[in-house]
Amino acid sequence: MGLREPLAQIAAECSLPKALEAMGERWSFLILRAAFNGLKHFEEIQSNLGIARNILANRLGRLVDVGILDRQPCPEDRRKIEYRLTEKGVDLLPTMIALRQWGEKWETGCPSNPVLVDKRDLEPVADVRVFSHDGRALEWEDLSFHWREELEARAAE
Amino acid sequence: MGLREPLAQIAAECSLPKALEAMGERWSFLILRAAFNGLKHFEEIQSNLGIARNILANRLGRLVDVGILDRQPCPEDRRKIEYRLTEKGVDLLPTMIALRQWGEKWETGCPSNPVLVDKRDLEPVADVRVFSHDGRALEWEDLSFHWREELEARAAE
DNA sequence: TGAAATAGGTTTCAGGTTGCAACTAGAAAC
DNA sequence: GTTTCTAGTTGCAACCTGAAACCTATTTCA
Numbered sequence: 001m002g003l004r005e006p007l008a009q010i011a012a013e014c015s016l017p018k019a020l021e022a023m024g025e026r027w028s029f030l031i032l033r034a035a036f037n038g039l040k041h042f043e044e045i046q047s048n049l050g051i052a053r054n055i056l057a058n059r060l061g062r063l064v065d066v067g068i069l070d071r072q073p074c075p076e077d078r079r080k081i082e083y084r085l086t087e088k089g090v091d092l093l094p095t096m097i098a099l100r101q102w103g104e105k106w107e108t109g110c111p112s113n114p115v116l117v118d119k120r121d122l123e124p125v126a127d128v129r130v131f132s133h134d135g136r137a138l139e140w141e142d143l144s145f146h147w148r149e150e151l152e153a154r155a156a157e
Numbered sequence: 158m159g160l161r162e163p164l165a166q167i168a169a170e171c172s173l174p175k176a177l178e179a180m181g182e183r184w185s186f187l188i189l190r191a192a193f194n195g196l197k198h199f200e201e202i203q204s205n206l207g208i209a210r211n212i213l214a215n216r217l218g219r220l221v222d223v224g225i226l227d228r229q230p231c232p233e234d235r236r237k238i239e240y241r242l243t244e245k246g247v248d249l250l251p252t253m254i255a256l257r258q259w260g261e262k263w264e265t266g267c268p269s270n271p272v273l274v275d276k277r278d279l280e281p282v283a284d285v286r287v288f289s290h291d292g293r294a295l296e297w298e299d300l301s302f303h304w305r306e307e308l309e310a311r312a313a314e
Numbered sequence: 315t316g317a318a319a320t321a322g323g324t325t326t327c328a329g330g331t332t333g334c335a336a337c338t339a340g341a342a343a344c
Numbered sequence: 345g346t347t348t349c350t351a352g353t354t355g356c357a358a359c360c361t362g363a364a365a366c367c368t369a370t371t372t373c374a
Contacts, residue, residue, distance in 0.1 A: 052335095107179065143250075211324070
């Protein structure tokens with residue numbers, strides 16, 4: 001993989017560094033956004049984002065390599081390639097929406113477009129939050145990080 | 158800010174590019190993780206992450222500039238500086254946890270350490286998900302992106 | 315008090331990444 | 345069969361990253 005020492009130690013315990021290896025590069029989240037918005041082709045994404053062609057080629061290749069996008073030649077026009085989200089890619093939706101909502105609250109101050117809605121009633125989704133195992137919404141004051149070993153020791157008492 | 162043309166157009170509508178301007182650089186999420194784990198000082202964070210000192214100085218400065226961290230000289234030891242999360246920084250918790258949980262599911266395949274728990278019962282938090290405005294858990298099949306104008310037009314009918 | 319250690323940086327420089335522009339190869343359209 | 349379109353690749357300049365050495369203001373230790 002390629003993580004140097006102290007970070008490799010963290011990565012042995014925490015999956016955040018591994019997640020960032022897959023999605024932490026410049027443009028990756030914007031390409032993901034484009035994919036969620038239904039863009040499937042190189043030229044579409046390129047002109048939508050204004051990203052340099054070599055960088056886009058590099059990022060798409062990487063996202064395919066890590067299994068976030070799937071790359072398929074179009075049968076009806078063999079010049080075209082279709083990039084589509086895999087299940088692993090779709091599973092990044094909560095992360096992306098959480099980040100976007102944070103930007104709405106703290107950066108732009110207004111709701112983003114397009115809006116993510118529940119198909120059933122076309123109502124915008126709720127704010128992405130942290131909930132307890134039994135469904136209570138939790139604030140940071142209600143939470144803390146604990147080492148697993150410590151929790152297991154307490155549970156064993 | 159410094160966004161070139163097509164991206165600037167997206168940024169006018171969607172807050173994801175603005176959020177990424179604040180948090181999209183290499184190391185930013187790992188520094189945030191360190192801050193959530195209670196690390197407050199330059200040397201602590203540096204040795205924890207193994208990040209180059211110049212880069213850490215640069216990133217801490219940037220996170221302070223955008224209001225995610227607060228920088229305060231320690232009164233009891235005037236060599237030391239305390240970096241602590243602001244409310245804006247704490248509000249990134251759902252994003253960070255969502256990304257980490259994604260990594261657990263798709264990259265490492267095992268729970269991360271330290272564990273984020275509900276203080277009340279020391280139970281790990283639930284998976285971060287997208288919910289409807291009235292609290293139903295939604296899958297991607299239940300969701301879609303719509304342009305605000307279109308939703309408003311429908312609502313006016 | 316003076317020397318050594320500590321905290322939080324800055325400087326330097328080699329190497330890697332980004333981004334623009336031009337180019338290419340394979341298919342489709344005219 | 346020439347032009348156009350799609351998905352790239354190549355070349356090159358500017359910028360960013362990271363390791364190591366250095367710096368300045370405390371604080372500690374003898």
